[in-house]
Amino acid sequence: MNYFSKAAFVLAMMGMSLPQIQAQEVTTNNQDDFNEFTYRQGSVFRSATGTPGMEYFQNEADYNIEATLNDVDHTITGKITITYTNNSQEKLDFIWMFLEQNRFTENSRGTLTTPIQGNRYVGDTDGGYEISNLQAKVNRSVSTKHLIDDTRMQVFFDQPIPADGGKATVSMNFSYKIPVDGMDRMGRLAVEDGTIYAMAQWFPQVAVLDDVEGWNVEPYLGAGEFYYDYGTFDYKITVPYDHIVVGSGELQNPREVLSSVVRERMDEASKSDTRVYLIRPDEVNDPSLLAKKQGTLTWHFKIENSRDVAFASSKAFIWDAAKIDLPSGKKAMAQSAYPKESDGVGAWGRSTEYSKESIEHYSEKWYEYPWPAAINVAADIGGMEYPGLNFCGWQSKGASLWGVTDHEFGHNWFPMIVGTNERRYAWMDEGFNTFINHYSTLEFNDGEYPSRLNRMRNMTGWFINPNREGIDTYPDVANLQNLGMIAYYKPAMGLYLLREYILGEERFDNAFRSYIKTWAFKHPQPNDFFNHMENVAGENLSWFWKGWFYGTGNIDLALNGVQAYQGNYIISLSNKGEIPMPVEMLVTFKDGSTKEIRLPVEIWQRGDSWNHLLSTDKEVESVELDPEKILPDVNFSNDAWPADFYEARN
Template structure:
């Protein structure tokens, strides 16, 4: 500690008893608001800089699947082989797998926790898996022992899977009835020309073992989404020959399943910036455009380094496509499939245009799209995302179709590339995605559609509601009336505040892009995001992360008064809310000139009031805080001076 002289001590004591107001009066300290609120220390797996540590690990899941779609009985049957690589530092006697189709049973936990009046996550109750011929192998040992409990299955090995790269194979046959109502995530839809099958969570999937929670085995209830490891997928879908099948990943056998005319059109689409029909509206029932007129066809797809795959199948599809240009010079293909009920220039005829624009924007701004296709499927689903493929409402049109298409494709970045745990931390995918959607919408077609986050104060009714919940509320337990805010809008607004008010665009973008690159195809936790943003942006943001992401407090910055002081002005401010925030002041002078001043957040570290000495030889006419109205400040009545709320 620096030595304090007697003279300095005398001055300090005199200052304590001075009755003269100074330009920096303080009342109490708020250090607790600026201190750490969770353990964010580093270790060998995850560093305090918010990057994967030198011994970071995650397991790998590679799948081979052969499935059959029975459109008479509405069933899926299939054979699955999972090659599981144990990169963890411990041997494994068993693994856990998800059986999400068991949610569609009368006695499932999800069914039994659904309110009597129902909600978005209603589902059929006459489904569920039949699992047969299960075999788990480690080298020459084999076991069929397994336990099924609700939407989870524990698979045991006769000998442990060795740590640090040991492998096991788990094979099984599976079958289930495809639900009509798949909880707004998957299901089937009857239209005039056939049935649209939207297939997701369609095979048994390995649960994640990580260094934070161990096995992540929360049951599938409905609102909570998914958390999966990465691997390579090789899958075949056998469907009626009249069907068009689209899927995550690249089609491996186009000559076997597509007619020569459709292949010619696809080649044209691969070079076209505008939408090209593969199956025109007038050709939906033209079986000459199919590779076979009867029986079945087997569609073969592959996808590398992905956490999931999904597909859709129907004989009712209009099909169109266009190329996607990526920053590296690589190309991908945007595709849309939809029934004639969804056709129209104000509706799904623009789907591929929307898809192409969305993917190109995110690729240019944040991280290049890694998949060969981006498929948009019209289904009886409000909006649901999977790697390389979306399900969006067949009734959407215009602004609503742009919004849902852009949102679901944005999910390819969060959580498909940056693989966060959706079931626990919905805000790390929905909120981050809603944030990037804001800028994509502003960029699309010179702002054809309005962006949702431009007027954050329109949401103050929720911010001041007694029923509001925190962002960190567990998704399955969140009141569904709050989920849109806790998972989507509040975290997205938080990122807008960081980018446009707290850090500035350059510092924020550097940090956010760095976060994406550091955690691409990995499993970040909340602390990793917080640590990384602080490290790269060079700012202690604990005061913000703590209050915004882990609380229900609000922002309310007040201008209490302006008075002359020694030829200058003192502007008196107070923090009437629970969240400290830097203060941007717009000062207008009597000659109608103006300037802006940004006061750092540390003024509130010293207390809830602050006197700012503004040096000027001009006469102040008006002072306004947050002039661009970026902050969702819950009380606009004290934002400016003079006002009817003026205090002195």
């Protein structure tokens, strides 16, 4: 029986005549839901397969920094020299830089756009940069011309930086007061044994020039995070002699700052699967463990192929470490620095264990961790990530500490390895990271702590809130009541649906790993992600990107009824929501046997209703949609037949 004849037979059994079938063939379909929703064609810069094109370019900024932290007046002063390489196809008369500390002034755009009632991103207003002795050099020409506007600085050259590899150097002195409240991203915390300085966004940085926007110069307001190019950071931090400093990258001069006792412990930690104290709780403020007993010490760090660096300094630190095993056989070191107020086996005493397990999991499952250290620092910060270093809440314990530690270390993959634009597309780092956190949490200690993505259906109340916003809403514009969903959970759910419901684990993992490897240390745009996932997985997913990532519609699959006829059954389905989905059904027969049925998403291209013929010689007892309860369906009361199925089952 051919397709048309079979369809005619089935519908005739339901009392439908052939003229009605013909009419149904010309009714309005849902093809618009399946069409491309943005301009996703390739170019010389970015291919249609979601890979860098033949003329893709990325500029490079290498930093040499020397800075001094004053713990009396809480200031930092320094000198920075930047070597900038212009790999673009055009010469540059100027570059744009970010001065993020200018956010902490009374008249900054960020301060003036903060609601009266405040929010998470409130910061001090008595700070801001003092910039002096700026010199911008190309060849032998030297310019001092620059323009500062809020958190941006434009630096001009007397001669343009040549295209295709031309170089320039920019140097300047800088200083500012370190804020107490650094918008939950950096700042200082007073504890009994001293002050913890959590230093981030602490030096002038070059903005990104790309093929999509040109110069990316959105001001630093609050919710929107960062977007930087990659380079080498060689930095020296001078602090009081009794401070411990931990920073992104590798300590270059341990003999100049640490005693032989601490160096021996560090060597022991590099071989240990469990934490080794570098500074024990009873040794806090013991100057004999450092290289000097007065004055200052200069700690020298270096990290390559990174987009940023952060550090922490305090005389109050307990410090411990353990080795990290990487798939290639290489080793890295997990470290934790925290005050005695944070200590305890139910609290920061497990930080290094959490850090080690998190890094090892992501390295094995997705892409190998590239840097020599992974450091967790206790600070007055809910949770914030930088390459190789986190700031996490100093009062966090148990599941809370695992969750924030794992989340912030997950950010080393998104956006530190895959360098997305956080200021525009928070979902490409927060959402992707929340997704990979789900699997690391399931694996850690055989599921010691729960994952929130296991409770997706508990979040469906948000999906019917009239004030919800789309994932594509810029973070600085989004209602902060929505930010957790649109930046973190909804995009994470989207990837979860792709892996567990739409593509399956093997196809998804192949595509996602390929995306990470392809765009490691580069700058993908949303369309690059969409194109790459489709091409590697072999699936046109426009209907899903459009509905889930670029809309506020919902999923509501419905089972309208089941009708028997001479040993056959007609299962009547409809899509009452705005987002089409494949249909997973579990049919249970009277004899206790079951049958799984999967219908492709294309059934909804034809319209919002569909009838499926179930050929069987068994009597059907019940039919259930999405039996694994993966979909965040906003109305699960219509997901089963008979209608009282859920009550009967429970």
